[in-house]
Amino acid sequence: MRDLTVRLDALDPQASAALRVIAYFDDLTAHGATLQAIVRGAAVLAAVPAALVDEARRVRIRVDAQGRTGTPAASPDPAWPSVPAGSAVLWLEHSGPPRPADAMVLERAAAAATAVLDRTRGRADPHDTASVETLLDPASSPQARTTAARRLGLPASARIRAVALHDGTALLRVAADPEDEPAPGTRPAPAAGHVAPAPEGARAGVGPAVDVDGLPDSWEAARTALRLTAEGTPDDPGPRVVHADEAGGLLALARAVGPDSPKIPDVTAVEHAARAAPWVLATLDAVAGASSVRAAAAALRIHHSTLQERLAHAERLIGWSLADTPGRFRLHLALVLRRLHRPPPP
Amino acid sequence: MTIDRPVGPPPPFDPELVPALRIINEFLAPDALADPAVLAALNDRPSLMEPPTDEALARDGAFTVEERSVPGPEGAPDVGLLICRPAAAREPVPVLYHTHGGGMVTGNNRMGLPEMLDLAADVGAAVVSVEYRLAPGAPHPGPVEDCYAGLRWTAEHAAELGADPARVIVGGASAGGGLAAALALMARDRGGPALAGQLLLCPMLDDRNDTPSAVQMAGLGVWDRASNGAGWTALLGDARGTDAVSPYAAPARATDLSDLPPAFIDVGSAETFRDEDVAYATRIWQAGGRAELHVWAGGFHGFDMMAPQAAVSQDARAARLHWLRRLLGR
Numbered sequence: 001m002r003d004l005t006v007r008l009d010a011l012d013p014q015a016s017a018a019l020r021v022i023a024y025f026d027d028l029t030a031h032g033a034t035l036q037a038i039v040r041g042a043a044v045l046a047a048v049p050a051a052l053v054d055e056a057r058r059v060r061i062r063v064d065a066q067g068r069t070g071t072p073a074a075s076p077d078p079a080w081p082s083v084p085a086g087s088a089v090l091w092l093e094h095s096g097p098p099r100p101a102d103a104m105v106l107e108r109a110a111a112a113a114t115a116v117l118d119r120t121r122g123r124a125d126p127h128d129t130a131s132v133e134t135l136l137d138p139a140s141s142p143q144a145r146t147t148a149a150r151r152l153g154l155p156a157s158a159r160i161r162a163v164a165l166h167d168g169t170a171l172l173r174v175a176a177d178p179e180d181e182p183a184p185g186t187r188p189a190p191a192a193g194h195v196a197p198a199p200e201g202a203r204a205g206v207g208p209a210v211d212v213d214g215l216p217d218s219w220e221a222a223r224t225a226l227r228l229t230a231e232g233t234p235d236d237p238g239p240r241v242v243h244a245d246e247a248g249g250l251l252a253l254a255r256a257v258g259p260d261s262p263k264i265p266d267v268t269a270v271e272h273a274a275r276a277a278p279w280v281l282a283t284l285d286a287v288a289g290a291s292s293v294r295a296a297a298a299a300l301r302i303h304h305s306t307l308q309e310r311l312a313h314a315e316r317l318i319g320w321s322l323a324d325t326p327g328r329f330r331l332h333l334a335l336v337l338r339r340l341h342r343p344p345p346p
Numbered sequence: 347m348t349i350d351r352p353v354g355p356p357p358p359f360d361p362e363l364v365p366a367l368r369i370i371n372e373f374l375a376p377d378a379l380a381d382p383a384v385l386a387a388l389n390d391r392p393s394l395m396e397p398p399t400d401e402a403l404a405r406d407g408a409f410t411v412e413e414r415s416v417p418g419p420e421g422a423p424d425v426g427l428l429i430c431r432p433a434a435a436r437e438p439v440p441v442l443y444h445t446h447g448g449g450m451v452t453g454n455n456r457m458g459l460p461e462m463l464d465l466a467a468d469v470g471a472a473v474v475s476v477e478y479r480l481a482p483g484a485p486h487p488g489p490v491e492d493c494y495a496g497l498r499w500t501a502e503h504a505a506e507l508g509a510d511p512a513r514v515i516v517g518g519a520s521a522g523g524g525l526a527a528a529l530a531l532m533a534r535d536r537g538g539p540a541l542a543g544q545l546l547l548c549p550m551l552d553d554r555n556d557t558p559s560a561v562q563m564a565g566l567g568v569w570d571r572a573s574n575g576a577g578w579t580a581l582l583g584d585a586r587g588t589d590a591v592s593p594y595a596a597p598a599r600a601t602d603l604s605d606l607p608p609a610f611i612d613v614g615s616a617e618t619f620r621d622e623d624v625a626y627a628t629r630i631w632q633a634g635g636r637a638e639l640h641v642w643a644g645g646f647h648g649f650d651m652m653a654p655q656a657a658v659s660q661d662a663r664a665a666r667l668h669w670l671r672r673l674l675g676r
Contacts, residue, residue, distance in 0.1 A: 020369060023365065023368055024365040024368070024369075025365070027364040027365035027368060028361060028362070028364070028365055030364075031358070031359075031361035031364045032361055033361035033362055033364075034361070034362075036657065037361060037362040037656075037657065040362065040655060040656070040657070041362075041365065043655075044655045065655075066654075066655055067654065067655025067656060067657070067659070067660060068660070
């Protein structure tokens with residue numbers, strides 16, 4: 001009659017547990033249960049607190065084993081079992097030896113939560129390029145912009161970066177929280193919302209974080225930053241990813257200099273030197289970017305005395321000394337200008 | 347409340363309660379108690395309704411727990427009372443006099459007690475839970491007279507219990523709600539004890555068992571029309587459904603619902619008792635009385651106790667507590 005508290009650990013823990021978990025979340029889904037009900041189901045069945053966090057969609061739900069709601073941590077403790085649920089993360093606050101039912105509960109709850117997120121918060125389609133293009137186009141009407149943002153599941157308060165890939169692809173990256181986002185260059189910020197993550201290691205220019213209305217500007221900056229990137233090979237040394245935020249005055253330089261601008265003699269000299277030996281460009285790039293010759297040698301993985309010899313040779317080829325900071329700065333500018341003279345990517 | 351027009355399909359259960367009900371129904375089919383064999387098995391399997399221990403009831407020393415045996419109705423055996431008093435109380439405390447559920451045919455006075463203690467802990471009340479004889483071994487008026495004897499003893503011995511006799515509230519769930527409603531009628535008609543309120547949780551009130559909700563919910567949820575019919579027959583035998591049924595057995599039979607203590611009535615919209623409970627509240631208002639009615643959308647019978655984590659269950663418990671605080675001025 002009563003006191004039949006529904007808890008998985010109170011039930012037959014073996015074969016039927018899996019069926020019960022499946023039926024539990026299938027029932028919730030079939031009856032249009034809310035995200036909170038799904039998270040509560042996970043908490044109740046696992047008898048530990050459960051949480052669902054999707055920063056891009058402003059979903060932050062935590063429910064304890066008694067069903068009470070609260071505020072979740074920003075991210076799960078690494079010891080807790082967690083799974084992605086579309087663009088969200090779902091976890092159980094259980095440390096200690098893994099329990100077989102946890103994985104099943106997480107998997108089924110994540111599937112149910114993803115369905116609700118897609119239904120209620122806009123469908124997640126990372127390849128909705130039409131919506132992305134609408135947001136990047138300064139000519140789009142405010143109404144079209146609003147619709148596109150909604151289709152992509154971007155809340156009005158979201159901070160977003162436009163990302164320009166070398167193959168011409170445009171991506172959006174949600175900057176969830178300024179504190180949550182790793183410093184540019186350390187590692188890619190986690191993709192969130194409905195926007196696709198940049199492929200690992202892709203050559204890219206990254207625009208500044210802006211609100212939805214600022215995306216055309218972020219896109220322009222990302223495209224400009226992309227022109228400062230290189231393949232990162234001995235033939236084309238340089239950074240594969242450039243953040244507009246960090247490019248500083250080079251961004252102004254990039255806007256002023258293009259393929260049709262006349263080349264200054266320093267660029268011609270560098271190009272001439274590059275043709276003299278296969279190691280020249282990589283050596284020049286390493287020296288321009290390193291704090292010392294010793295550090296440059298380490299980056300190039302050659303002996304410090306070898307580098308000294310090559311440097312003397314390169315200085316003769318380009319025609320100026322690299323022994324002091326102004327000389328290395330002059331080289332750095334010449335290398336950047338060389339990239340900016342190339343035809344822009346598609 | 348008999349049917350004079352066709353009823354629609356059953357109202358949907360709350361989405362969150364559906365998967366919980368699926369598991370509950372594995373142990374307890376909607377019509378389970380209509381089958382004497384199932385009932386016997388249920389009464390033999392305490393694991394399904396494991397009663398809380400004294401230690402659990404004491405709640406880390408917040409309550410003192412005591413079993414008392416007090417005089418029963420005239421010519422009947424003594425009645426057991428489980429008395430849980432707030433250990434820290436200095437002043438006389440209110441009393442929740444608890445009549446447990448179980449369809450008149452099963453259960454014991456520890457069933458539903460944790461929920462009562464939750465309320466009592468918040469408002470600083472004692473709980474006295476009566477162990478009444480069950481039907482069919484003890485048909486009407488055995489169970490309700492046991493409850494009344496225990497209530498009278500509690501009120502008369504309030505000082506000994508550290509309780510305030512002016513603040514005794516009867517309460518219970520399901521059959522216990524029906525018994526509590528009957529106690530309120532008996533206390534009015536017999537000149538005492540004075541009651542401060544009646545807390546009727548999804549109460550079982552009407553032996554006729556023929557409301558639209560009873561028909562709509564047949565075969566669904568917990569405690570459907572078949573189980574309910576079996577419970578009433580156990581209590582009343584052949585008299586069930588006849589004009590001979592006393593309002594002390596089935597409070598819905600009372601023609602006069604005036605001069606009753608303030609009532610709190612709650613029930614799920616998707617259960618057998620919905621219509622008889624709504625009707626009872628309505629008739630109290632029509633008689634000029636005080637009643638507060640909560641119908642929880644999509645709730646099955648006892649949802650808040652069997653699936654306590656659900657949002658609707660939490661809201662139902664909160665509403666009860668808020669009523670009690672208002673009643674007691676806490």
